[in-house]
Amino acid sequence: SAVISQKPSRDICQRGTSLTIQCQVDSQVTMMFWYRQQPGQSLTLIATANQGSEATYESGFVIDKFPISRPNLTFSTLTVSNMSPEDSSIYLCSAEGGREETQYFGPGTRLLVL
Amino acid sequence: AQSVTQPDIHITVSEGASLELRCNYSYGATPYLFWYVQSPGQGLQLLLKYFSGDTLVQGIKGFEAEFKRSQSSFNLRKPSVHWSDAAEYFCAVGAPWGYQKVTFGTGTKLQVIP
Numbered sequence: 001s002a003v004i005s006q007k008p009s010r011d012i013c014q015r016g017t018s019l020t021i022q023c024q025v026d027s028q029v030t031m032m033f034w035y036r037q038q039p040g041q042s043l044t045l046i047a048t049a050n051q052g053s054e055a056t057y058e059s060g061f062v063i064d065k066f067p068i069s070r071p072n073l074t075f076s077t078l079t080v081s082n083m084s085p086e087d088s089s090i091y092l093c094s095a096e097g098g099r100e101e102t103q104y105f106g107p108g109t110r111l112l113v114l
Numbered sequence: 115a116q117s118v119t120q121p122d123i124h125i126t127v128s129e130g131a132s133l134e135l136r137c138n139y140s141y142g143a144t145p146y147l148f149w150y151v152q153s154p155g156q157g158l159q160l161l162l163k164y165f166s167g168d169t170l171v172q173g174i175k176g177f178e179a180e181f182k183r184s185q186s187s188f189n190l191r192k193p194s195v196h197w198s199d200a201a202e203y204f205c206a207v208g209a210p211w212g213y214q215k216v217t218f219g220t221g222t223k224l225q226v227i228p
Contacts, residue, residue, distance in 0.1 A: 001160075004157075006157075041220070042204065042218045042219060042220045042221050043158075043204070043218045045215070045216075048215070092157060092158065094158075101146065101165070101208075102148070102160060102163055103148075103160075103216055104160065105150070105157045105158040105159070106157050107156060107157040108156070108157045110155075
């Protein structure tokens with residue numbers, strides 16, 4: 001299994017600003033994923049981040065709003081840009097590596113936009 | 115497209131009682147199936163997974179799940195619930211090829227009463 005950490009664990013931000021969330025994995029992984037979990041809801045996949053290539057975004061999510069970096073096999077960032085209160089959510093990073101074909105999740109970043 | 119249904123939004127059980135959480139999936143072949151648990155303020159923890167083979171899968175914390183192809187179900191069970199099991203439980207389905215694009219159900223919130 002992979003151990004995943006995220007920073008920050010929570011933040012309160014002002015409307016119109018941007019926040020970058022970091023995700024660190026304790027081992028090299030092929031695929032990393034970013035999810036959003038709105039209050040009381042299930043997980044929605046934002047994008048898949050493969051090292052060395054552009055992230056693949058799901059329907060309803062765009063790179064200008066959620067730019068993602070994947071500079072190496074253990075690290076990724078998600079930026080939530082030009083935030084509005086509707087962006088208040090938990091943002092979760094997950095990773096899949098090796099032969100396990102299983103996603104392991106970070107603890108999440110709880111974002112409140114005022 | 116794959117999908118997951120968790121028909122029970124909220125379940126309350128007494129401590130020591132047995133538990134069964136329902137999960138039905140839609141997929142054209144045999145999928146990969148997962149159960150995750152999310153405790154309050156935490157990320158997701160993998161309880162168990164089914165890829166192939168024995169249809170009764172044992173997981174952590176005393177949980178098990180049974181894959182029933184004829185019913186397209188993957189119900190989660192525990193013979194005796196502990197107060198610490200109070201959490202939200204997510205069933206998920208993934209495609210057994212390529213990278214794991216996993217679809218999550220809407221979750222079942224478990225309340226445990228003394």
